[in-house]
Amino acid sequence: MPPTVTILQPRLRLDDPHDCTDANDVLAVFDAIFDGLVRYGRIGGFVSGLANEWQVSADARHWTFTLREGLTFHDGSPCDAQAVCLSLRRMARPDKGHTLGAPGVWHQYLGDAVIEATDRLTVQIHLSKPIADLLDILVYGYVVSPSALDRYESGDTTLPVGTGPYRVTDVVEGQEIRLQRFDGWHGVAPANDSICFKLEPDAAKRLALLQSGKAQVANSLDFRASKALEDDGGFTRIVSLVPVAIIYLFNAARGPLADPRIRKALNLAVDRQTLIANVVHGAAQPLTGFVSPVHFGSMLPTDAGPDLETARRLIVEAGYADGLVIEVDCPTRLPDEAAALTAAVAEQLSAIGVSLNVHLHEDREAYAHRVRLSKVRDMCVFDSSPLSTFRVLAEKIDARVEGSWWLGFHNGEVETLLDEARRTTDVAAREDIYRQAYQKLQADPAWFYLYNPLRVTGLSGSRPNWRMRSDGVLDVTALPAFGLRESQL
Template structure:
């Protein structure tokens, strides 16, 4: 069924052949819920714009033409691009943007996999003042990294708020480069927005199709049924007639460590685990080499990431630390492990256990099949001594604030306390100079290598396939397909049919 806010079918159908994109998930949700799932973000970026866009480690204008921040990092002023309309024709001015930010900050929004009200902790209580095309955001606490939040602040037409609030996920109305034509559980059709302010989208019609099997997505790409296939096996060989783009995802595969109770309260034990792990060997045995070692609490693509490798592997030093902490004869740790997200969690736990056996550490493993229930267990801080997890926000500040700061005690915080880290977080909040703030986060990176809050392991490799020859195509740092970046597939088809 066509949502009633879209243009009539006759006005939006194109004569060019559609571009079909195969995704392993086709999650039509609420764009104001917090997600780092690349399929979901691919869809949202198709239909919605944000105030700013992250590109190559910097923020660029999108709905906001320009912005300024006060010296105390509490007050932000955005100049909204004039003349922009939502897909239903209603104006996208500062007042409409303010309404979207207010909706994001609601207690019932920003909820995904056990983490409620993510955006509220930053935008809740903010004073939003809209005057024509000028939007002023006065925060309750300084946040020099506010753009990290706004890069996922999808601006939705206030005219349709009541529909997603009622559970209608087909109520898709933004200002983005494409308009929704139809939306179903296994197929979403989009047509190019001719009035978009950034005329970079090259393909007239996009069809997103659901295909959960990676091997079948590869076959669909090979035989031309799709022009884009997301989330292919990074080990896949060349596909005739297609371009494979391999990249490192910023998601961090880690073990959260229970620093609130048990042996891992002791920083020497946490450091011993980190020192004993051979990350390269784990990557080889668990993922057949398809990952990069993770040397800190964020990936190398993150703002302010350090460049020094984490110490180790050093079994002798790890044993000495355990002995100093009172565990010369080793110890047994209770470990919680899901069956997916990451999908290799059980294999990883088995191979990590084999490595740590060398320093006398054994695991009592508890398997969890319900991934959402597992996330809630982690959020309630009911884990054993450690648990398999991932960390996906592209914001260094958000990771520090939501997951490591004991004063926040966020959803994924597990009892870690470090006053030096918290002092750096406080400085980062008020440091609006980009280079100076990056230097603060590099100090935090080094501090967390010496006193780890987590057992950091790797960033996995990913692969996307495009039909035709596209040597210049590359994925952005967040690992999400931006449909405005996709090449024009018309010429490839004309060549193939020539």
């Protein structure tokens, strides 16, 4: 029997697939078990999932998806258009799509949509407003067997039944999830017959287990310690960009950061490279815009280093020639380096006469609720995680929506561009619109832009051509075939 491939992760959960998450470890498990109508491509964009083709109307309001013939769930039942619609309607409910601090994420896009099966293989989605980027939402529209929905409604998430490349065979709750390759999957068969996601919170132990041959894949390794893998030809160390933006949200509704000159000054004053070196030991890439360089319509970082002269001039023009004190809310985790980061930022901002008064928060979930309710002082440490330029603009920057993470920022020109993008179905034209929005949000920053983390993944064996998927999620269908190392024999 072929060996089981062990994949070590710092977090391991079997959540409800219709609740919104951007946690890469959770999504790796979801993508192994479930399909949506589309999937992320290995080098970006979207590829066929359950649907082998789709069309959108010229006004971006009416979408038609044609399913593959012969789709089946892991329980042997057929996956047809009715089954797909059941999952999409459940995903669209206001009580679903819940993420940390923000309920009904998917409801805001699909809540008033008409989702219908017009025949056995055709799903139609009729939107009340144009969404040319609907695939950004539907890639998370995981389709669950109707036989499993009652269990999910009761809160039991331990027996998932999807159509994905692997089916669950055993779950040791909170410890490991064992899966077997599903021969009925529509895609190219994964190279490995069976895999096991295993929890190991300690990064040093993940590295040691990989090096000993007791695991074949180890995710989120320590950036510095994992360099030992480069000295051993029996392993591969992959460093990949995480599209999560580590930022400070500005309270632009009131206080000093309502003034765009102060927002601009802070972004000009910070030395991102020094922050990255001192706070996360090199495990990040400078972020100079509101989304990462792998986001649709973004641009490569243009971090020329701090411009203290311009930053000081803006502070003086804003009326703070004698100094400015900014009140900062800071969690103690997520990001885990938040307190150290804030101390380092404070040291740098002192050069332009700005000081930070820091208020620490230990309860991370309560902290997220405070931010959602706009109970923020002048600014707060946060992250922005959706891999969707459309979603970031719609949920966090559009003043007309006042989304969960919107804190008073308003730029009418950016909102006009968002409206144009919503109805532009031509991909190249829409990308250019987002690029214009990106440039405007560099000139008038919505947030304090800092960095995108880098994640290290270790693989057993020499794999010079293997790369992490561009969304930062481990795609188990892309893993190479693993054999037993001598230490396992």
